[in-house]
Amino acid sequence: MELLDFAKTDTAARLRAAAKRGALSHALIFSGSGDRVSAARYAAAAMECTAESKPCLACPACRKVMQDIHPDVTFVRDAEHKELSIDTVRAMRADAFIRPNEGARKVYIFEDCTILTEKDQNVLLKLVEEGPAYAAFFFCAENPAVLLQTIRSRCVEVKLSPTVEEGGAPDERALELARLIAEGSRASRAAFLAKLETQKVTRDDLSSLFEGTRLLLSSALLGQYGVSVPERDLRIARSLASRLTKAKLLGTIDLLQDYRNKCTYNVGVGPTLGGFAVELEETL
Numbered sequence: 528m529e530l531l532d533f534a535k536t537d538t539a540a541r542l543r544a545a546a547k548r549g550a551l552s553h554a555l556i557f558s559g560s561g562d563r564v565s566a567a568r569y570a571a572a573a574m575e576c577t578a579e580s581k582p583c584l585a586c587p588a589c590r591k592v593m594q595d596i597h598p599d600v601t602f603v604r605d606a607e608h609k610e611l612s613i614d615t616v617r618a619m620r621a622d623a624f625i626r627p628n629e630g631a632r633k634v635y636i637f638e639d640c641t642i643l644t645e646k647d648q649n650v651l652l653k654l655v656e657e658g659p660a661y662a663a664f665f666f667c668a669e670n671p672a673v674l675l676q677t678i679r680s681r682c683v684e685v686k687l688s689p690t691v692e693e694g695g696a697p698d699e700r701a702l703e704l705a706r707l708i709a710e711g712s713r714a715s716r717a718a719f720l721a722k723l724e725t726q727k728v729t730r731d732d733l734s735s736l737f738e739g740t741r742l743l744l745s746s747a748l749l750g751q752y753g754v755s756v757p758e759r760d761l762r763i764a765r766s767l768a769s770r771l772t773k774a775k776l777l778g779t780i781d782l783l784q785d786y787r788n789k790c791t792y793n794v795g796v797g798p799t800l801g802g803f804a805v806e807l808e809e810t811l
C-alpha cells in the first residue's frame with residue numbers, strides 16, 4: 528500500500544475533515560492491520576500543509592513530508608538497539624522544545640510502538656500532556672495495548688483496515704480526463720467535458736472526477752520527486768510527467784482542487800464544467 532492509495536480511503540477523508548476544522552489531535556494512535564505508517568505520514572502532511580485543503584499532497588511542505596525530508600517531521604528510530612533507548616527518547620524530548628524549523632508544527636512518528644519500553648513511555652506521556660502546543664505525536668501500533676493506558680487515554684485512535692477494501696481504483700472518468708490532459712488535444716478535452724454535461728452527471732460525480740484526476744496528477748508530480756507511485760497509476764503518471772512541466776502539473780492540481788471545492792457549494796453542473804474547460808486550457 529502506498530500513501531497515495533491511502534489518500535483515497537474513508538479514513539483519509541475523516542483526517543482531512545478533522546484537519547479542515549483545525550481539529551486534528553496532536554496525539555494520534557494508528558492501529559489495526561492497515562498501512563499505519565502511510566496513514567501517519569498522511570496526517571503529518573495535513574499538519575504541515577500550507578494549502579487550504581489539507582493535505583493537498585502537492586505543496587512544497589506536503590512533498591517534503593512524502594519524501595521523508597521535512598525537517599519538522601521526525602521518525603523516532605534507534606537503529607542500534609532492539610528497544611528505543613531512553614537516551615533517544617530524551618534527545619527527542621529536548622528537540623521537541625525547539626521551535627519548528629520551517630513548518631507550523633513539529634511531528635514525531637513512532638512507526639513501531641512495540642519497541643517503546645515502559646520508561647520510554649513515561650517520558651513520552653509527560654511530553655504528550657505538557658509538551659509545546661506545536662508538537663504532535665503519532666504512534667503506530669497494530670495493537671494499541673502495547674501502549675500504556677495513560678498514553679492511550681490522551682490519544683485519539685485511528686483504526687485502519689487493509690486498504691484493498693476501502694481504497695480502490697480511480698474512477699474511470701478521472702482516468703480518462705487525466706489521459707486527455709496528458710495526451711489529448713484541446714478539442715478532445717472539450718468534447719469529453721461537453722459529453723459529461725449531456726450525461727446528466729451530478730455535483731458529487733463532478734467532485735469525484737476532479738478529486739480522482741487531482742490524485743493522478745499528484746502521483747505524477749510526486750513521482751518526479753522520487754516518491755513511489757502505485758503500480759496501477761504508473762503509466763498515466765509517466766505520461767502526465769512527460770507532457771507537463773512541474774509548474775503546469777502544480778497549476779492543474781490547484782485548478783482541480785479549486786473546482787472540487789466549488790462542488791461543495793450549490794453550483795450548477797453545466798457552468799462548472801464550462802468554467803473548468805476554459806480554465807484548464809489556460810493552465811495547460
Ligand SMILES: [Zn+2]
Nearest residue numbers: 576583586589
Ligand atoms: Zn500541501
